[in-house]
Amino acid sequence: MEYIEICLNEYGIEQGKKELLGKKLYAHQEIIFEKIKETQESKTPRVIFNISPTGSGKTLSAYSPLLENPKYKAVGIYPTNELIADQLETLTAWGLNCFPLFAEEIDKIELSYEETSLQRSEIIERIIKAPNRQVILTNPDIIYYIAFGKYFTFEKPQRFIGNILSAFDLWVFDEFHLYDDKQKAELLAIIFSAMCVRYLDKTPVFVILSATPDFGIESIMKKMNINFEIVKAKEGDKIIQEKVNLKLIPTDLYHWQGLNKLLEIDSCIDEVYREKSSLVILDSVFQAMDYANHLREKGLDVSELHGLKRDKNGLKAHVVVGTSAIEVGIDPKEENNTYKQAVVFEARTFSQFVQRLGRIGRGNKKDRTSFVLALVPQYVYDKLKNLHQSSISRPEFFKKLESSYVKNLLFEKSISEVASLTIFNSFQKILTLVENDEEKAKIKAFFWNLTGRRFDEMKSIQQDIKEAFDSEYETFENVLFSFRNFTPTTLVVTQNDAFFMDLYDVLRRYRIKQILKTDSEIKEALERTIKDKEICTLKYKKSKKDKSCISAIEIENIYENNKRKVMVTMEIPDDMFELNYRNLYLSPIKFKVASSNNQELEIIRELNQLLKSVFFPCFIVSREDVQNLQQKTHSFLPPLFRGYPYIEPYESVEDCEDDKTIYLGRNALLMWSTFLEGGEIL
Known part of the structure; x- marks a missing residue:
């Protein structure tokens, strides 16, 4: 076995003097505790980056003020629900009153309020305003939908947005290294909005946590005179690794x-x-x-x-x-x-x-x-x-390691081409909440510095996209305003479990027993598999509500070694024109599978029929062009950045050369923006 063997020495950081939870804080925790306190006293909002190493207590550094001042209210934004559950356990053990706010929890509350027909926005407001609730733990999707006004059916959500954005003394963004440039720009815009809209006379502090930061936004904050600081634990005698x-x-x-x-x-x-x-x-x-x-x-x-x-x-x-x-x-x-x-x-x-x-x-x-x-x-x-x-010491090893790796492509152009649309939509609402002309000018200047676009030109761009995507523009917006990707999924029911999966992976991996076509078939299949009635109900509701979930299926077994060849093409309905904005398409898709089994082919035809009613942002590019892009930028696509092998509608799977990739949903927007140069495809 070929290998390199290295001994990483133990690593320690500086100890502080202040005590919390029966032990002394580390110095970096103490620094952030004091900076949050200073911010509240100065009434000047502040952004604090904590880039200390793993195991150094970044979570405690962020939430420490709540342990001394129970009147503080915080929101923690985490990229996965698994991490929310982990943080909920930790913060609750510290004695903090927390609530996990994500789609499944809102669904549970909706079930208990079904007869009163509460809107999701009203449920969110009740959760946040509950007495003695100190911490709301949520994911970026919920924050996106609040900030961009997409969780509401009433006509003027601005006042509600203002109330929510100004509800917290402390905002905590964890695992910031997982955000691409589009997402970082959007979150920075949300931070700026919360600074501008302060109904409840709170002075917000924004703590951003990551052991492996890759910022790229400091220059923007400097341009806009946003008060920010970077804190990192200094090496010391207190061993943490x-x-x-x-x-x-x-x-x-x-x-x-x-x-x-x-x-x-x-x-x-x-x-x-x-x-x-x-x-x-x-x-x-x-x-x-x-x-x-x-x-x-x-x-x-x-x-x-x-x-x-x-x-x-x-x-x-x-x-x-x-x-x-x-x-x-x-x-x-x-x-x-x-x-x-x-x-x-x-x-x-x-x-x-x-x-x-x-x-x-x-x-x-x-x-x-x-x-x-x-x-x-x-x-x-x-x-x-x-x-x-x-x-070798950890700092020395990490320095050598970082210089050895090629960096990820960050999709910088997505800020001006894609994030500008989401932020414009949000800032339009924020501007109605600000009465001071100087503050309004400041918001528009921030937009220019962040996106490189003039605020007043965005209405024309937005109108062009609306005309290009016609009646399906709302579908495009749903993808645009989501933190996560939008690809075709299905509810998979096995003998002992039920889960949601990318339909492409299902077709490659599993033999499908049957498509569950009616509500009663889906419910019966779930009840045979899952004994917990509440979980059954939640999975059923998600399968009906999730616009990317096009079916529910039962499977028989697993194919070995992923040998089945599956390809994707666009399927534009006969009664529609091609929906195309500068080579970004909005279209249903169709799967083509290499198979001679008539029963299998019939199931594929049924699935493709269901797919005809769902439109996805699509961008098609040759593999050679992607390789050239990576060479030109000296970077790689992120590890789990998903594309699918593309096939022309008239080609057969067996004869296709498999030299093109189709990107769907949010990934399509990112790749499309990257290949734009002066409004044209590179």
Whole structure:
């Protein structure tokens, strides 16, 4: 087995003097505590970046003021619901009154209020204004829909938006490294809006947390005279990260060979799994499922944590296999018997490496050494060969590691081409809440500095898009104003579970037993599989309400090795003109599958028939052009940035050269904006 072996020394940070929760704060926590207090006293809003390393207590640094002043009200924004659940457990243990505000929780409340017909906006307002509630934990989607006025059916939501934006003393944005440039610009606009609209005489503080920051927005904040500071823990004597024995294995991650590499070195790491409680983090859900089954066959106690499965014993199993859902702030802990002694992971990017490494070795024991096996790209491995059998500090290693990795494409042009539309929509409403002409001019100036567009030209651009997308413009807006992607999904019902999955993956991976066509068929299938009636009802409601969910299906089994070939084409209805804005299409899609099985082909035809009523933003580009883009920008597409093999409507799957990619939903908007140059495709 080819590998580089490195010893990472323990790492410590400066201790502070102030005590909270029965122990002294770290110095960086104390600094942020004081800065938040200063902000409240000065009545001048402030943005604080905490870029301290994993395991240094960034969460406590953000919420510490609430532990001394129960009148403070905070909102925490987290990119995954799994992380919300993890933070809810932590903050509740500290004695804070918290509520998790995401779609499933709102659905539960809607079920209990069905007869009163409350709007979702009213439910949100009741949750936020509940007496003694200190912390609202939510995801960016909810914040987007509030800030952009998309959660409301009444005519003038401006006053409501103002009330919500000014409801909090403290805003916490966690895992900021996961946001692309479009999302960062939109969140910066939301922060600016909350600074401008202050109905409740609060002075908001915005704390942004990330151990692997990649800002790009400091210059904008400087232009707009936004008060911001960057805080990072200084090295000191208080150990927070223990020694790690690190092995780097070169792997072809570009072609998704992580699982094959693990199987290839199976005999070498078998002893690790048997002797040490372990965590395995892979990028592919299917590869995680396959690897978990492989380890179970070896007699190991294994649980899975990913988008399709969350075992009840969770992190307490001897070996936990999961995906990126684990790396985003979910921390194995000694106090709840989930601490892990070893971690095995893929690392396509520097950020992935640091975040996944950060799941292990947390503590202050000098006599304990954790084991890490990292699968890294060959080019990274080659640059780090000279570190073999060395002992090195974490800061020094991370500096060398970061310089070895190629950066992700950040989609900078999406700020002017796409984010400008969402922010314009929001600022139109915010301007009606501001009476001072000087403040209005400041908002428009901020828009210019952020997007590079004049505020007054946006109505014309918006009108052009409305005319191009005609009656389906609302569909385009729904994608535009969402934090997440919009691709065709289906509710999959198995013998013992039910979950939502990308339809493309279903067609590649599973043999479909039947399409559940009626409401009663869906409900009956769910009730056979899931005993909890509330969960059945919530999954059923989501399948009917989610516009990207085009069907519910029952499956029989899994195809081996993903051998089935599936391709995607656009399917423009006969009675419609092509909906096209500067080569960005809005269209239904159609799946083509290589199969000679008549029953299978009939099911595909039925699914394609259902897809005819759903329009997706689509952008088609050759693989060669994408490769040229990456070479030109010296960057790679983000690891899980999804595109689908494209086929022309008249081509057969067997004869297609598979040299084009079609991007759907939000990814289509990002790629489209990247390939625009002076209004034309590059």
